[in-house]
Every structure is written in C-alpha cells, then in structure tokens.
Amino acid sequence: xxxxxxxxxxxxxxxxxxxxxxxxxxxxxxxxxxxxxxxxxxxxxxxxxxxxxxxxxxxxxxxxxxxxxxxxxxxxxxxxxxxxxxxxxxxxxxxxxxxxxxxxxxxxxxxxxxxxxxxxxxxxxxxxxxxxxxxxxxxxxxxxxxxxxxxxxxxxxxxxxxxxxxxxxxxxxxxxxxxxxxxxxxxxxxxxxxxxxxxxxxxxxxxxxxxxxxxxxxxxxxxxxxxxxxxxxxxxxxxxxxxxxxxxxxxxxxxxxxxxxxxxxxxxxxxxxxxxxxxxxxxxxxxxxxxxxxxxxxxxxxxxxxxxxxxxxxxxxxxxxxxxxxxxxxxxxxxxxxxxxxxxxxxxxxxxxxxxxxxxxxxxxxxxxxxxxxxxxxxxxxxxxxxxxxxxxxxxxxxxxxxxxxxxxxxxxxxxxxxxxxxxxxxxxxxxxxxxxxxxxxxxxxxxxxxxxxxxxxxxxxx
Numbered sequence: 001x002x003x004x005x006x007x008x009x010x011x012x013x014x015x016x017x018x019x020x021x022x023x024x025x026x027x028x029x030x031x032x033x034x035x036x037x038x039x040x041x042x043x044x045x046x047x048x049x050x051x052x053x054x055x056x057x058x059x060x061x062x063x064x065x066x067x068x069x070x071x072x073x074x075x076x077x078x079x080x081x082x083x084x085x086x087x088x089x090x091x092x093x094x095x096x097x098x099x100x101x102x103x104x105x106x107x108x109x110x111x112x113x114x115x116x117x118x119x120x121x122x123x124x125x126x127x128x129x130x131x132x133x134x135x136x137x138x139x140x141x142x143x144x145x146x147x148x149x150x151x152x153x154x155x156x157x158x159x160x161x162x163x164x165x166x167x168x169x170x171x172x173x174x175x176x177x178x179x180x181x182x183x184x185x186x187x188x189x190x191x192x193x194x195x196x197x198x199x200x201x202x203x204x205x206x207x208x209x210x211x212x213x214x215x216x217x218x219x220x221x222x223x224x225x226x227x228x229x230x231x232x233x234x235x236x237x238x239x240x241x242x243x244x245x246x247x248x249x250x251x252x253x254x255x256x257x258x259x260x261x262x263x264x265x266x267x268x269x270x271x272x273x274x275x276x277x278x279x280x281x282x283x284x285x286x287x288x289x290x291x292x293x294x295x296x297x298x299x300x301x302x303x304x305x306x307x308x309x310x311x312x313x314x315x316x317x318x319x320x321x322x323x324x325x326x327x328x329x330x331x332x333x334x335x336x337x338x339x340x341x342x343x344x345x346x347x348x349x350x351x352x353x354x355x356x357x358x359x360x361x362x363x364x365x366x367x368x369x370x371x372x373x374x375x376x377x378x379x380x381x382x383x384x385x386x387x388x389x390x391x392x393x394x395x396x397x398x399x400x401x402x403x404x405x406x407x408x409x410x411x412x413x414x415x416x417x418x419x420x421x422x423x424x425x426x427x428x429x430x431x432x433x434x435x436x437x438x439x440x441x442x443x444x445x446x447x448x449x450x451x452x453x454x455x456x457x458x459x460x461x462x463x
Contacts, residue, residue, distance in 0.1 A: 001198055001411075003191075006142055006455035010188030014140040015459045017106035022061040025050065026139075028077055028100050029111030031070030031438065032146060032448075043441045045448035049109070056458035067100055073115040074124040078131070097131060104137045109190075111144035113178065114437055117170045121280035122177055123306050129185070143182045143189045145175050147196035147447060149437040150421040162436055169376050172402050173272070176375020177305070180335040184370045188455070195451050199415045206334060207409040210255055210397035213240040213248050227261055227325075227390035234383040235391045242398050244405040249379040251398035255331040256380075257358045259392040262324050264384035265292045271302075271332060271371065273378030281305045285373050287337065289366060291320045298341070304372035318343050318364050325392070327353075329360030332373075332380070339367040358395030377402055415446055 008015065017023035027033045027046055035041050050064050069076075069085055076082040077097060084090035084099035091099070100108070110128065113120075132139055148171055149162040161167050175193045182189040197205050215222060222228070222238040237248035237256075248254070260267070267289045283303040290299040298320055301313035318341060327342040340363035345351060353362045377400050382391065399407035420443035421436070439447060 001204065002195060002451055002454040004454060004456055005182075005191055006188035006457065008456060008460050009186070010142065011107065011140045011457070013138060014107040018057050018060045018459045021059065022063065023057075023106040024063045024065070024103065025053065025107045025109075026065045026100060026103060026105035027068050027109040027111060028096070029068045029109065029144065030072045030113075030115050030146075031068065032114065033068035033109065033111040033144065034066060034070050043444055045444055045452055046109075048444075048449040049452045052453045052455075053107075053457045056456075060459075065103060065105070067096070067103075068111065069096075071115055072112060073119075074112045074128065075116070075119070075121055077110070077112060078124040078128040097128065101132065101135050104135070105139045106137075107142065108132060108139040109142050109144055111146065111190075113146035113171070113174055114149065116174060117167055119280065120170070120174045120177075122181070122304070123280070123282075125178065125181060126306060129187070141187055143178060143187055145178055145182075145189055145191050145193045146171075147192040147439075150417045152417050152421075169402075173374040173376045176272075177372060179375075180370070180372045181304075183335050184372050190451050190455070192448055192451055196447050198411065199447060200413055200417065200420065201404060202411050202413040203404055204409040204411070205401045208253055208333065208399045208401045208407055209409075210253060210333065210399040211242040211244060211407070212395065212397045213238070213242050215240060222393075225392060225394055227259075227392045230382070230384060230389045230391055233385070233387055233389070234381055236379055236381045237396070237398070242407075244399070244407050246398055246400045246403060246405060246407055248396060248398045250377040250400070251380070252375065252377050252401045253333045254380055254396070254398045255329070255333065256393070256397075257327070257329040257360060257395040258382075259325045259327045259357075259394070261390035261392070262386075262388065263291050263321070264386050264389050266290055266385035268383045269330065269332075270378065270381055271337065272305075272374035273376060283308055287339070287367065287371075289339070293320070296320055298366055300339075300367055302337075302367075302371060305374060316366055318366060327357050327363070327394075329357075329363055331360075335370045335373065337367055337369055337371045337373075338365070340365055375402065415443075419443070420447065 014023055033046055035044055046066060050062060054062055067088055080095050082096050084094050084096045088099060129141060132141060151163050194206055197203055239249050241247050268286055270286045272285045283305055285305040287302040288309055293299045296319060297315055298318045299315045301309040303309040330339040340360045343364040420439050422440055
C-alpha cells in the first residue's frame with residue numbers, strides 16, 4: 001500500500017554528494033525524529049532511515065546529525081531567534097536553522113506538525129523551505145508528515161487534547177496542507193499520517209471514490225437540470241447525501257457540473273474551510289475565475305491560505321463567453337483542481353456535448369493543477385461578484401476522506417492504539433511510548449520504518 005513518495009528527482013544534491021563517496025544527512029524537527037522511545041536510539045525511525053540509505057548506497061560514507069528537538073514546531077524551526085541546542089556544535093547565539101544551514105547537509109529531513117496544533121502557520125513551512133533553498137549549497141529536502149496520535153489517552157494537560165474531534169480535525173487540515181504543499185513544490189515526503197490511518201483505522205485517506213448525491217422525493221430545495229437562484233450572490237452545496245451518507249455540505253472532495261445563467265464577472269470557490277480556530281492563516285483557501293479581463297480572455301487566481309490570490313493570477317487562452325448560459329465542470333479531488341468550460345471549437349462548428357455535459361466531455365481547461373489546500377470536511381460554496389445569477393446543476397458527486405465510510409478504500413485494521421502506544425511503566429519489559437503521541441518500539445517498527453524503507457534512496461545507475 002505504501003507509495004514511493006521519495007524518488008531520484010527529489011534527491012539531486014544528495015545523489016551528487018553520493019557520487020563523491022560521502023554525504024551528510026540531517027533531520028530537523030520535533031521529538032518524533034529525535035529519541036522518542038525509551039529503550040535505545042535504534043528504536044527511532046531515523047535509525048531505519050540511515051540504515052536504508054546505507055543499504056541502497058553501499059559505497060557511500062553517510063554522516064548523520066540528528067538536530068531534532070522534542071516539543072518543537074515549524075514556527076521554532078523557522079525562527080531567527082530560536083537558538084540551536086547545546087548538544088550541537090553551534091556557534092555562540094546561533095539560531096537553530098542557521099546552524100543546520102551552516103552544516104550544509106546534502107539531505108535534510110524536516111519533520112514537525114504535532115506541536116503546531118492548533119496554532120499552525122503555513123507561512124513557516126514556506127519560509128523555512130525557501131530559506132534552505134536560498135543557501136549556497138541547496139540540500140535535498142524531504143518533508144515528513146506526522147501521524148495522528150492515540151485517540152484514547154486523556155492527557156492531564158489541556159492543550160494536549162489529542163483525543164478530541166477538534167484537535168484531530170485540526171491535524172487533518174494541517175497534514176493535508178503539508179502533503180499538497182510537498183506535491184505542488186515537487187518535494188519528496190514521508191507520509192506517516194496516511195500509513196497510520198491505513199494500519200490502525202483501516203482507511204486509505206488518499207484513495208477516495210466520489211458518488212452522486214441522492215435527491216429525496218420530498219426535497220423541494222434542489223432540482224437537477226433546473227436553474228435555481230443563488231441567494232446573496234452565493235450558492236452552497238445542497239443538504240443532500242450520497243449513497244455512503246456523506247453530506248454535500250460536509251465533504252472533502254467533489255465534482256460538480258453546472259451552468260450559469262449570466263456572466264458573474266468573478267466566480268469564486270472555496271477549496272477548504274477555514275480549518276482551525278487559532279491557526280495563523282491570512283487568506284481564504286480559494287480559487288477565483290475572472291470573466292472581465294480587458295484581454296477578452298478568462299483568467300484565474302488562487303490562494304493557498306498564505307499568499308494573496310492576486311499574487312497567483314494566470315491568463316488562459318479561452319475567450320470569455322459572449323453568449324450565456326455557459327456550462328462548467330469542476331473536480332476537486334485530492335490535491336488536483338480541474339475546472340473546465342464549454343467553449344466553441346475553431347473547426348467543429350456542430351459539436352454539442354448534450355447529456356455528456358455532466359462529465360465535462362469536450363470542455364476546455366481553465367485550471368488543471370496540483371494546488372495546495374487544507375484537509376477536512378467543509379461545505380463548498382460558489383460565489384459571484386454580480387447579482388441575479390442562477391445556477392443549474394447537471395451532476396454533483398461528493399466524498400469524504402476523513403470518515404470511515406465506503407467513500408474510502410477500506411481494509412481490516414492490522415493494529416490498534418494499544419498495540420502502538422502502550423507504555424509499560426515500571427516494568428522490566430519497558431517498550432517506550434507515551435500513551436499519547438510517541439509510538440512504542442513496536443509502533444515505530446510497524447508504522448514509521450516501513451514508510452522509510454519503501455522509498456527510493458538509491459543513486460540511479462546512470463547518475
């Protein structure tokens with residue numbers, strides 16, 4: 001089930017160093033990358049990481065520095081004022097990130113997330129990656145996506161409410177943003193969150209199937225293939241469910257085929273909810289389609305929740321429709337956002353998609369990109385800058401990647417929280433763990449190590 005999310009194209013500098021016969025590997029992050037279990041440093045996934053790298057590159061001398069710190073966050077990793085730890089060979093008053101940069105690693109693992117909830121700031125992730133990419137020697141950067149902790153342990157400290165729905169939803173939002181960030185920036189990543197969900201919860205959060213909403217006989221608020229008013233210049237997905245009982249008003253992924261009665265000037269769609277109560281997020285995670293560009297062509301922009309959408313604006317080669325209604329199809333599934341419009345062909349003057357409009361057949365791409373978005377369920381909303389717009393829905397399919405339903409690929413769980421987190425206090429058979437976030441020895445073996453050892457760390461033969 002584990003996918004290879006670290007491949008040769010993610011390891012350019014590391015493989016360049018391997019050709020010389022020696023390479024430096026570092027990890028910067030929180031306690032999951034540090035020594036987080038009691039028995040020995042070998043019961044930590046970085047031990048498996050270095051062993052796997054050595055096995056796949058047997059002629060290379062690997063020098064490893066563990067610069068991870070328990071309790072750390074992306075914010076501290078990115079800070080100019082957070083000092084390097086005393087067990088590291090740092091300069092006086094040297095910041096943590098400057099120490100790591102000065103060491104000039106060839107491969108750098110960045111692992112954080114668990115200590116960022118509920119104050120996650122995606123700007124820190126962007127800034128830290130940009131910081132290392134600006135160095136004279138740019139390391140190969142791999143991002144670790146932290147796993148979800150135990151659902152069961154009621155920690156005495158209030159801010160460690162890992163077991164609450166609110167905390168778990170915030171973690172889902174964070175991990176999905178980091179995953180889609182890595183994908184969009186072509187960074188390799190170790191997806192511990194996905195594998196934990198598969199083994200413990202029996203669901204593959206990245207393997208979702210969408211199904212059509214079901215209109216009940218007595219529901220008069222929605223109709224197929226009929227124009228309905230968009231009240232207050234906004235149309236929210238209807239309160240209807242698919243066959244797996246996932247509501248269109250609480251879904252994570254969807255595809256929607258529709259027509260608009262008139263030119264909306266600007267059409268906007270949220271890609272996720274504003275996911276966390278205390279998160280430091282500046283912008284809405286949305287896309288905007290413009291039908292008023294002076295060029296006469298459709299343009300679009302988007303925000304990842306950090307940068308203003310005006311900083312990410314693109315002009316298409318598709319003419320703004322002169323005749324309305326006009327038909328659209330949009331799919332938001334995983335990190336891919338695909339939006340299309342029915343636009344007249346240059347050569348075939350007679351083609352009409354007819355009933356195939358609900359699939360977007362023959363439509364032209366406005367957007368077909370891997371975009372960054374937060375995870376979690378939300379209510380998709382389409383809004384317009386001009387009034388008196390009616391919307392006609394031809395097809396609407398939804399699914400949730402965060403509900404244990406048939407929307408997701410389902411397997412029988414192979415582990416449970418007791419197996420992975422149990423800590424035997426005051427026992428001669430101590431196996432580590434914290435009953436909260438730190439996996440015990442067997443959890444490291446069963447969840448973290450397989451993800452690491454399944455990746456392609458080897459230098460290509462032609463390199």
